Amino acid sequence: MELDAKIPSGPIHEKWDRHRFDMKLVNPANKRKFDVIVVGSGLAGASASATLAELGYNVKCFCFQDSPRRAHSIAAQGGINAAKNYQNDGDSVFRLFYDTVKGGDFRSREANVHRLAQVSVNIIDQAVAQGVPFAREYSGLLDNRSFGGAQVSRTFYARGQTGQQLLLGAYQALARQIGTGKVRMFPRTEMLDIVVIDGQARGIITRDLVTGKLERHAGDAVVLATGGYSNVFYLSTNAKGCNVTAVWRAARRGALFANPCYTQIHPTCIPASGDYQSKLTLMSESLRNDGRIWVPQKPGDDRVAGQIPEGERDYYLERRYPAFGNLVPRDVASRNAKNMVDEKRGVGPTKIGVYLDFKDAIGRDGKNAIEARYGNLFEMYERITGEDPYSAPMRIYPAPHYTMGGLWVDYNLMTNIPGLYAIGEANFSDHGANRLGASALMQGLADGYFVLPYTIGDHLARHLGEGLVSTDDAAFQAAEEGVHRRTERLLGIDGSRTVDSFHRELGRLCWENCGMSRNRAGLEAAVARIPELKEEFENDVKVLGSAESFNQSLEKAGRLEDFFELAELMCYDALERRESCGGHFREEHQTEDGEALRDDENFQYVAAWEFKGQGETPTLHKEPLEFEYVKPSQRSYK
Amino acid sequence: MKLTLNVWRQDGPGDSGRMVRYEMPDVNPDMSFLEMLDLLNEGLIEKGEEPVSFDHDCREGICGACGVMIDGRAHGPLPGTTTCQLHMRHYKDGDELTIEPWRSAAFPVVKDLVVDRAAFDRIIEAGGYVSVNTGSAPDANLTPVPKDVADNAFDAATCIGCGACVAQCPNGAAQLFTSAKVSHLGLLPQGQTERWRRVRHMVATMEDEAFGSCTNFTECEAACPKGISIDFIAQMNRDFVRARFRDPEADD
Ligand SMILES: Cc1cc2nc3c(=O)[nH]c(=O)nc-3n(C[C@H](O)[C@H](O)[C@H](O)COP(=O)(O)OP(=O)(O)OC[C@H]3O[C@@H](n4cnc5c(N)ncnc54)[C@H](O)[C@@H]3O)c2cc1C
Ligand code: FES
Numbered sequence: 001m002e003l004d005a006k007i008p009s010g011p012i013h014e015k016w017d018r019h020r021f022d023m024k025l026v027n028p029a030n031k032r033k034f035d036v037i038v039v040g041s042g043l044a045g046a047s048a049s050a051t052l053a054e055l056g057y058n059v060k061c062f063c064f065q066d067s068p069r070r071a072h073s074i075a076a077q078g079g080i081n082a083a084k085n086y087q088n089d090g091d092s093v094f095r096l097f098y099d100t101v102k103g104g105d106f107r108s109r110e111a112n113v114h115r116l117a118q119v120s121v122n123i124i125d126q127a128v129a130q131g132v133p134f135a136r137e138y139s140g141l142l143d144n145r146s147f148g149g150a151q152v153s154r155t156f157y158a159r160g161q162t163g164q165q166l167l168l169g170a171y172q173a174l175a176r177q178i179g180t181g182k183v184r185m186f187p188r189t190e191m192l193d194i195v196v197i198d199g200q201a202r203g204i205i206t207r208d209l210v211t212g213k214l215e216r217h218a219g220d221a222v223v224l225a226t227g228g229y230s231n232v233f234y235l236s237t238n239a240k241g242c243n244v245t246a247v248w249r250a251a252r253r254g255a256l257f258a259n260p261c262y263t264q265i266h267p268t269c270i271p272a273s274g275d276y277q278s279k280l281t282l283m284s285e286s287l288r289n290d291g292r293i294w295v296p297q298k299p300g301d302d303r304v305a306g307q308i309p310e311g312e313r314d315y316y317l318e319r320r321y322p323a324f325g326n327l328v329p330r331d332v333a334s335r336n337a338k339n340m341v342d343e344k345r346g347v348g349p350t351k352i353g354v355y356l357d358f359k360d361a362i363g364r365d366g367k368n369a370i371e372a373r374y375g376n377l378f379e380m381y382e383r384i385t386g387e388d389p390y391s392a393p394m395r396i397y398p399a400p401h402y403t404m405g406g407l408w409v410d411y412n413l414m415t416n417i418p419g420l421y422a423i424g425e426a427n428f429s430d431h432g433a434n435r436l437g438a439s440a441l442m443q444g445l446a447d448g449y450f451v452l453p454y455t456i457g458d459h460l461a462r463h464l465g466e467g468l469v470s471t472d473d474a475a476f477q478a479a480e481e482g483v484h485r486r487t488e489r490l491l492g493i494d495g496s497r498t499v500d501s502f503h504r505e506l507g508r509l510c511w512e513n514c515g516m517s518r519n520r521a522g523l524e525a526a527v528a529r530i531p532e533l534k535e536e537f538e539n540d541v542k543v544l545g546s547a548e549s550f551n552q553s554l555e556k557a558g559r560l561e562d563f564f565e566l567a568e569l570m571c572y573d574a575l576e577r578r579e580s581c582g583g584h585f586r587e588e589h590q591t592e593d594g595e596a597l598r599d600d601e602n603f604q605y606v607a608a609w610e611f612k613g614q615g616e617t618p619t620l621h622k623e624p625l626e627f628e629y630v631k632p633s634q635r636s637y638k
Numbered sequence: 639m640k641l642t643l644n645v646w647r648q649d650g651p652g653d654s655g656r657m658v659r660y661e662m663p664d665v666n667p668d669m670s671f672l673e674m675l676d677l678l679n680e681g682l683i684e685k686g687e688e689p690v691s692f693d694h695d696c697r698e699g700i701c702g703a704c705g706v707m708i709d710g711r712a713h714g715p716l717p718g719t720t721t722c723q724l725h726m727r728h729y730k731d732g733d734e735l736t737i738e739p740w741r742s743a744a745f746p747v748v749k750d751l752v753v754d755r756a757a758f759d760r761i762i763e764a765g766g767y768v769s770v771n772t773g774s775a776p777d778a779n780l781t782p783v784p785k786d787v788a789d790n791a792f793d794a795a796t797c798i799g800c801g802a803c804v805a806q807c808p809n810g811a812a813q814l815f816t817s818a819k820v821s822h823l824g825l826l827p828q829g830q831t832e833r834w835r836r837v838r839h840m841v842a843t844m845e846d847e848a849f850g851s852c853t854n855f856t857e858c859e860a861a862c863p864k865g866i867s868i869d870f871i872a873q874m875n876r877d878f879v880r881a882r883f884r885d886p887e888a889d890d
Contacts, residue, residue: 047772050772051771051772054771054772065695065701065703066693066703066754066755066756067755067756067758067759067799068759069702069759069762069799070695070696070701070702070703070799072695072696072701074696074700074701074702075696075698075700075701084778086779122773122775124778125775125776125777125778126770126772126773126775127778128775128778128781128828129768129770129774129775129776129778129828130767130768130770130775130828131767131768131791131795131822131823131826131828131829133788133791133792133795133822133826134778134788135788136782136783136784136785136788137785138785139782140782140783140784140785140788141779141782142778142779158792159792161700161796164700164796164798165792165795168795171762172762172766172767172768173767173770173772175759175762175763175766175767176763176767176769178759178763179763179764179765185759187756187759210748239695239696239697239701240694240695240696240697241695273668274666274668274669276666276669276673276676276677277673278670278672278673278676278697279697281697281698383719383723383725384670384723384725385668386667386668386725386727449772449773450772450773453772496684498680498683498684500676500680501680542683542684542686544683544686544687544688544689545688549649549650549749550650550691550748550749550752552689552691553683553689
């Protein structure tokens with residue numbers, strides 16, 4: 001299979017402009033002849049649906065929540081980057097581009113990243129015009145902060161609720177189009193297959209989650225904006241419903257899945273407190289600006305924090321990385337915490353955690369200053385743990401948070417299946433092996449507002465006059481029957497274990513073998529064990545209720561089945577990538593000081609996997625990466 | 639600790655529903671309320687009984703999906719707290735709890751504790767937006783917004799659309815929800831062009847839905863997990879009256 005990324009020619013800062021000129025256009029009167037299916041109503045899906053409808057296309061938008069406003073994007077806290085340079089501190093489109101390529105550890109596509117940095121400025125304009133209440137200074141102008149170790153202040157934020165406010169902006173634009181009838185919204189509807197006819201994406205099969213009814217929807221193009229797959233680990237910071245099903249169904253129909261092993265583990269989350277734990281809560285990274293991270297020097301030290309004298313504490317990040325200290329990047333902070341726990345120096349009742357201590361900051365700046373900065377976070381911590389972080393140090397531990405991997409897309413955000421697009425966290429595009437803080441919101445909205453609405457026209461223009469495929473077509477019928485059989489099969493197993501108990505087991509397996517650090521033996525064991533576990537699931541899961549009603553266990557069972565297959569591919573990819581880069585740390589490939597060691601000579605490519613069927617070895621396709629503008633270098637935080 | 643739960647079970651909109659009693663012998667105080675329901679459900683499935691359906695997603699108090707009446711209070715006893723953020727340490731051994739869905743004519747029950755809140759979406763669709771097509775926005779710093787105005791608009795914009803206000807209101811009114819969106823956009827310069835039209839259309843749609851009317855019980859404010867103030871209702875009412883004169887399209 002030939003992987004053509006379709007990167008336009010010319011100097012990097014002219015590529016997008018040239019491309020926009022070269023692409024075919026659909027004239028305004030013809031736009032209404034096209035129906036576009038958008039699966040997902042998060043930042044990417046809502047912004048794309050609204051914009052496509054404004055342009056005149058007929059849009060059908062789907063989400064599994066009861067309202068599009070509840071998509072997982074709502075939970076993003078910290079902020080959104082844009083190269084506005086409002087602070088006059090030396091930011092520019094090129095600097096944001098540079099930081100993103102470097103932050104991604106030289107595993108992303110330069111052309112895509114540059115375009116992202118270019119359109120970032122338009123996102124802020126658009127959001128403000130919609131009424132998104134970003135933080136402001138007393139001058140009435142927009143405020144910015146520095147985020148995730150960036151040397152410039154380019155992050156726009158809305159208290160600790162940036163995702164909520166941006167999503168409400170996109171949701172409002174979507175609601176306006178639903179009101180005009182240009183978008184038909186299908187909430188509580190799950191996409192369960194995609195229909196490919198003569199190699200083109202032509203529609204989807206959905207299940208109405210209230211009535212259980214299966215439905216066929218034809219479209220001239222299908223856009224997947226269905227988010228990331230962190231929930232393969234069961235415990236993550238993602239919303240409970242986040243899943244890989246839409247993307248995986250596409251992979252099963254031939255769409256390539258790129259870099260599945262690039263997952264991001266966020267260092268500052270509240271540790272799990274027991275076996276009943278259902279999800280993990282992120283605490284803003286900004287806490288590391290004032291908190292000091294430490295563990296006892298002695299393994300197995302059972303004393304409470306206050307009784308461990310200063311001389312017996314190990315501020316391990318400050319010790320190992322004098323220049324960056326507690327502000328090292330996410331992956332470095334996460335891995336070091338894991339090492340402490342592995343050395344039996346973890347803290348708290350489960351011993352799986354490290355301290356984040358504000359005592360010195362409170363001593364220096366006063367309790368009031370700390371409260372003003374982090375009051376809401378401290379309150380959230382206390383609400384969840386029942387402990388007061390003003391008087392005793394917080395306990396934190398890393399948790400799966402974001403997935404850089406996703407469907408392979410070309411420069412137009414189209415997958416290798418013509419007519420099938422992937423946007424937002426669902427694609428693999430812009431973050432390489434590691435995403436910078438505040439860049440996911442930027443990418444989702446860039447894709448949805450400013451990239452896809454242009455590039456999709458180029459595809460549709462070539463299909464003018466073809467008309468929609470009939471949903472009576474044999475391919476629709478076969479796909480619907482497939483979904484029906486699968487549902488019946490899951491309900492018919494009638495075993496002894498719950499869906500969640502299997503999901504927890506899969507999650508633990510992935511976390512232990514394909515989590516913060518990975519090695520060959522562990523990955524091989526996981527690749528062998530995952531299909532066995534899936535088989536146990538298929539023989540022993542218990543899903544009650546019927547297919548023709550609201551049935552949350554059935555929803556979960558279908559999603560978990562797809563997670564099993566994805567998990568296997570993720571471990572394959574991690575096994576195959578015999579280097580360390582960004583969020584992917586292979587223990588065999590590290591420097592003498594234990595830092596990630598890239599192998600540009602052999603692994604400077606995108607790994608795009610072709611699923612060959614259950615139990616078959618997937619086929620690897622490589623898209624080589626070239627770095628013309630940002631020369632690969634080794635990261636150092638010493 | 640040991641708890642007794644009385645949970646509303648209802649197969650669907652057509653079913654009349656009933657309370658079912660469950661004993662929970664081993665609840666950990668560090669669990670969240672929803673984790674306690676997870677535990678109940680795992681036990682039910684193992685016994686071959688259908689689990690209790692309830693809406694939830696983020697479990698962080700921001701998506702607005704969760705929400706049940708706990709002993710007659712929307713989202714339970716703690717102020718400023720969604721159901722998913724309530725933890726079991728606020729209960730004690732031997733407590734008996736009653737768990738029901740939102741009760742409102744405008745929010746029909748889908749199943750067990752799950753209700754249909756689509757009426758909220760229809761109110762937003764009627765005008766809860768600024769009509770700015772993608773690409774036509776001016777530079778973001780062209781229009782400064784005084785910080786206090788921006789902060790006030792933000793306070794209204796934090797609404798998560800959970801429906802607790804409607805559920806707690808003896809009349810089942812949606813004034814707090816509607817006024818939060820009307821005020822969020824009506825306070826900002828970006829929302830001025832459509833201010834009068836917006837309030838007329840949103841209020842009209844709200845009145846067409848099966849919500850009750852507001853008679854100032856103020857229960858909504860107390861139940862709101864995000865602390866949205868009833869001052870916004872007063873503001874909406876003022877705007878609504880003024881809109882009759884200001885909105886050129888107003889025909890009454
Ligand atoms: C706690 C937390 C904090 C974060 N903070 C930040 C931050 O500060 N800055 C930042 O840039 N990023 C942040 N991120 C990351 C960012 O929030 C996400 O990457 C981003 O919001 C994803 O948006 P999306 O539109 O791609 O997908 P989502 O918002 O996940 O939306 C997915 C949509 O797809 C629908 N869907 C999924 N599957 C199906 C199906 N089969 N059928 C029908 N519909 C389906 C869902 O209903 C939903 O509407 C954070 C993430 C987390 C977890
Ligand atoms: S589950 Fe999202 S607010 Fe409770």
